Amino acid sequence: MQYQAVATVFLVIFMAEIGDKTQLATMLFASDAQVSKWAIFIGAALALVLTSALGVLAGGWLGAHVSEKIMNTVAGVGFIAIGVWTLLSSG
Numbered sequence: 001m002q003y004q005a006v007a008t009v010f011l012v013i014f015m016a017e018i019g020d021k022t023q024l025a026t027m028l029f030a031s032d033a034q035v036s037k038w039a040i041f042i043g044a045a046l047a048l049v050l051t052s053a054l055g056v057l058a059g060g061w062l063g064a065h066v067s068e069k070i071m072n073t074v075a076g077v078g079f080i081a082i083g084v085w086t087l088l089s090s091g
Contacts, residue, residue, distance in 0.1 A: 013052075022048070 017023060026044045030037055062071060 017048075 022044070026040060029035065029040045029044075
């Protein structure tokens with residue numbers, strides 16, 4: 001097993017998920033005293049596993065069909081565009 005890759009992906013994803021909309025939504029569901037916390041945990045965990053699986057499949061397909069340079073450029077431009085849009089829409 002590639003422990004360094006696992007640790008790197010874990011840390012990056014973990015840091016990205018702290019305080020995001022997914023965590024806030026999960027906290028909102030967990031605040032309902034009528035709902036099992038295990039049911040919320042299982043539902044949230046399954047959703048995260050499925051979205052991660054889709055990301056891995058899409059990344060694998062893109063990696064086989066699109067050059068890494070193009071993917072890096074598109075990702076960079078996309079993040080900049082989201083940042084600019086966030087700045088402009090918050091005012």
